[in-house]
Amino acid sequence: MKGDDVLRIQQRLKDLKFDPGVVDGIYGGDTLMAVWAFQALVLKMSRDTLVDFVTPVLWDSMRGNVVITPRRESDTPNHVEVYLPEQVMIVVKEKDIVLISHISSGTGQEWCEEVIVDPGEEGNKGADVIKDGICGQAITPGGIYYFYNRKVGQRESKLGTMWNPVYFNYGVAIHGAMTVPKEPASHGCVRIPIFISEYFPAMVEYGDRVYVFDGVKTPEENGSQPPPWDKKDPNYTTTTSSTTTIPKTTTTVPKVITTVPKVTTPVTTTVAPPSVTSTVVPG
Known part of the structure; x- marks a missing residue:
């Protein structure tokens, strides 16, 4: 699958910091993994409900007011958060x-x-x-x-x-x-x-x-x-x-951490999960 619709999807994912790979209008494996991550993190969808294509409803969710915030305030300038369930x-x-x-x-x-x-x-x-x-x-x-x-x-x-x-x-x-x-x-x-x-x-x-x-x-x-x-x-x-x-x-060999950073409450998005009724990339 390729074309201007895919270009728009890739650019929107990139704007949201989901890396879709090269923004080239081709819906390949790199873009697919970014779409999975969006569904899991933003829409809170379980792995068995993730879809492999961007449906019209999913595209509407991507274009909406998407707010993603870290779950922790770290005591180091940079940090990584790994979410195993998602x-x-x-x-x-x-x-x-x-x-x-x-x-x-x-x-x-x-x-x-x-x-x-x-x-x-x-x-x-x-x-x-x-x-x-x-x-x-x-x-x-x-x-x-x-x-x-x-x-x-x-x-x-x-x-x-x-x-x-x-x-x-x-x-x-x-x-x-x-x-x-x-x-x-x-x-x-x-x-x-x-x-x-x-x-x-x-x-x-x-x-x-x-x-x-x-x-x-x-x-x-x-x-x-x-x-x-x-x-x-x-x-x-x-x-x-x-x-x-x-x-x-x-x-x-890493030493055991003895300091506990500040815990913050993540902001949750109000975007609703899409219904999986189509596998057509939106226009």
């Missing part, structure tokens, strides 16, 4: 939202896999890439954290393949991924679209707060809980190391 992330500079992105977080399921771990990643303090059998639980913990490390380019870790990861809870990072579906799909990290991961790391600094809302407790109630610890797969029998030597990267 599968949405916002980036705040000072008090202004500068980016809203669709995400995909941990599935909550247990897993056992053969993993490749690059030097400097959690579980590999050596200079060589390692391969091992690992079992874990795919949980993205709620709580208050801060960014403390980052890597450039593609990285392999126990939690999977990552692009431009920025770490905030041991091996858990916000990173680009090839697949960012509307439902949780990761081993615990916060996946964002690849094109957003190209510039997201430059938007945050070490020490910036990360608030993860799990929909059960507030980040303050959860504190700074670590992710579930993984363990070796007892059924894995062949562990090998690569022969390629890679310079060692130092990873700093």
Whole structure:
């Protein structure tokens, strides 16, 4: 689908800080993820009711008086808020939202896999890439954290393949991924679209707060809980190391946060959810 109608949709999303990718009039995957994020965050629609196209009613909602505010007032100039129930992330500079992105977080399921771990990643303090059998639980913990490390380019870790990861809870990072579906799909990290991961790391600094809302407790109630610890797969029998030597990267383990920032009450939008009766992009 393409044309002037799509151009208007993309520009409106961009104006609201939902990044639809290149504003080119083509309704592709990047624009689709921005549409998901709008429905989930603004219209409070559940994942099973999200639509993949902009209906006339949804377009009316986008053109309405949309007000989105951060849920927290941080004690750092910049901060990130991750909303697990909505599968949405916002980036705040000072008090202004500068980016809203669709995400995909941990599935909550247990897993056992053969993993490749690059030097400097959690579980590999050596200079060589390692391969091992690992079992874990795919949980993205709620709580208050801060960014403390980052890597450039593609990285392999126990939690999977990552692009431009920025770490905030041991091996858990916000990173680009090839697949960012509307439902949780990761081993615990916060996946964002690849094109957003190209510039997201430059938007945050070490020490910036990360608030993860799990929909059960507030980040303050959860504190700074670590992710579930993984363990070796007892059924894995062949562990090998690569022969390629890679310079060692130092990873700093985050300290526990002892200060609790001010809690603010978010402003709710008065836009009503659209009825899903059409898949025609509005004019």
